[in-house]
Amino acid sequence: xxxxxDDIILSELPDDELVxxxxxxxxxxxxxxxxxxxxxxxxxxxxxxxxxxxxxxEGMRIVGIDFRDGxxxxxxxxxxxxxxxxxxxxxxxxxxxxxAPRMGKMVIGTVKGDIHDIGKNLVSMMMEGAGFDVxxxxxxxxxxxxxxxxxxxxxxxxxxxxxxTTTMPYMKxxxxxxxxxxxxxxxxxxxxxxxxxxxxxxxxxxxxYCRDAAVAVETAKKLMERKHNVLAAG
Amino acid sequence: xDACDSIADLGQLKQSKVxxxxxxxxxxxxxxxxxxxxxxxxxxxxxxxxxxxYPEKIPAEVEKAVKLHRGRFERIFVVYADCGTGGLLQQxxxxxxxxMVEGPHCYAFFDGLEEFERNSESELRAFYLTDFLVxxxxxxxxxxxxxxxxxxxxxxxxxxxxKLVYLAQTEDKSLDxxxxxxxxxxxxxxxxxxxxxxxxxxxxxxxAPHPARGSP
Numbered sequence: 001x002x003x004x005x006d007d008i009i010l011s012e013l014p015d016d017e018l019v020x021x022x023x024x025x026x027x028x029x030x031x032x033x034x035x036x037x038x039x040x041x042x043x044x045x046x047x048x049x050x051x052x053x054x055x056x057x058e059g060m061r062i063v064g065i066d067f068r069d070g071x072x073x074x075x076x077x078x079x080x081x082x083x084x085x086x087x088x089x090x091x092x093x094x095x096x097x098x099x100a101p102r103m104g105k106m107v108i109g110t111v112k113g114d115i116h117d118i119g120k121n122l123v124s125m126m127m128e129g130a131g132f133d134v135x136x137x138x139x140x141x142x143x144x145x146x147x148x149x150x151x152x153x154x155x156x157x158x159x160x161x162x163x164x165t166t167t168m169p170y171m172k173x174x175x176x177x178x179x180x181x182x183x184x185x186x187x188x189x190x191x192x193x194x195x196x197x198x199x200x201x202x203x204x205x206x207x208x209y210c211r212d213a214a215v216a217v218e219t220a221k222k223l224m225e226r227k228h229n230v231l232a233a234g
Numbered sequence: 235x236d237a238c239d240s241i242a243d244l245g246q247l248k249q250s251k252v253x254x255x256x257x258x259x260x261x262x263x264x265x266x267x268x269x270x271x272x273x274x275x276x277x278x279x280x281x282x283x284x285x286x287x288y289p290e291k292i293p294a295e296v297e298k299a300v301k302l303h304r305g306r307f308e309r310i311f312v313v314y315a316d317c318g319t320g321g322l323l324q325q326x327x328x329x330x331x332x333x334m335v336e337g338p339h340c341y342a343f344f345d346g347l348e349e350f351e352r353n354s355e356s357e358l359r360a361f362y363l364t365d366f367l368v369x370x371x372x373x374x375x376x377x378x379x380x381x382x383x384x385x386x387x388x389x390x391x392x393x394x395x396x397k398l399v400y401l402a403q404t405e406d407k408s409l410d411x412x413x414x415x416x417x418x419x420x421x422x423x424x425x426x427x428x429x430x431x432x433x434x435x436x437x438x439x440x441x442a443p444h445p446a447r448g449s450p
Binding site: 073074075076078079082113115116117118121139140163164165166168194195196197200 | 289290316318319320321322338339354355358359378379380383384387390391394395
């Protein structure tokens with residue numbers, strides 16, 4: 001059998017098989033195949049939001065589980081994320097047009113003195129995939145950047161990231177500033193980064209420590225639901 | 235010194251043996267410092283340097299090693315800095331009643347903790363290598379990051395970096411050349427700073443049972 005005979009023609013697959021194939025392609029970090037799959041579903045009349053959740057987010061959820069379990073490592077996750085980005089780039093403008101459900105808004109950034117953004121970028125992408133509007137402040141953010149963005153964007157969630165033991169204490173500087181201004185409780189504060197842990201998160205007064213992007217999304221959804229419940233009850 | 239003094243000295247030395255539980259990435263340097271200082275009371279055991287790829291595992295591995303060896307040594311010193319454990323290694327060492335190296339990581343104590351702190355702003359976008367990491371660049375940087383298989387990931391990892399700073403423990407032209415090549419492979423500017431062993435001899439000298447015979 002020639003190699004060509006083994007090739008899968010995505011457009012010939014029925015919907016359910018194409019979804020599974022896209023999960024596989026995401027797992028393997030195949031950006032072009034993901035873009036092709038997204039376009040095929042759009043041609044078949046699928047809602048952008050359905051493509052995003054059923055094909056892309058679910059595929060990345062599987063990647064996230066295998067990363068947590070030590071089956072996949074950072075390079076593979078980055079390739080998968082790059083593939084998902086390809087699909088998201090097609091869907092993003094369409095999601096806005098078709099009025100996909102919005103979960104909330106998040107401002108996120110790596111703290112001052114730290115230029116590491118791999119984890120933060122994954123969180124941003126997964127949060128967008130989960131229906132959050134994400135304002136990404138990038139790297140090396142002094143407290144003023146966070147304050148300015150919180151004021152202008154009025155988000156529900158503030159996310160802070162740090163990879164270095166030397167920079168993670170800066171998260172407390174930001175939270176203390178929020179406390180001093182009397183606006184700490186206006187935001188859900190999520191923190192993450194390799195050297196962080198639950199205990200540190202509690203000690204600086206954050207709402208939750210998120211060990212990876214999937215946990216960040218789940219935690220954000222849960223805390224937003226709680227916030228809405230409190231508002232409804234109030 | 236007569237024979238009796240030597241024997242007494244030996245006895246004291248045996249009683250006051252200190253075990254160093256160190257990161258494998260520091261073995262060569264520790265042995266060099268030990269030899270220069272004539273610090274025979276120091277014994278060395280190492281944990282795999284690969285643990286740095288999974289810093290969250292370091293505290294548990296250090297604990298295992300401390301428990302395994304503590305019966306045979308009067309004192310144990312952990313030659314790890316925080317190394318990305320977010321304070322958990324210090325917490326573990328406190329719990330076990332053993333001391334460890336100060337500072338965030340080996341780049342910092344090789345550079346000297348104060349010097350490293352001073353440089354932190356101007357070298358915000360610096361990626362550091364030590365002698366060990368230059369020698370082991372492929373197995374500790376290039377391959378674990380998947381750059382051998384997926385060079386397109388370079389920007390995801392190093393897009394925010396501007397230069398590679400080689401903190402040199404030794405004067406070795408071949409390592410300098412290799413470090414320069416590493417910078418080229420990562421598309422980063424190159425700088426070399428000779429640090430020697432930095433603060434490491436100072437940490438180890440505190441473990442001397444009696445005044446050190448030499449100073450590295």
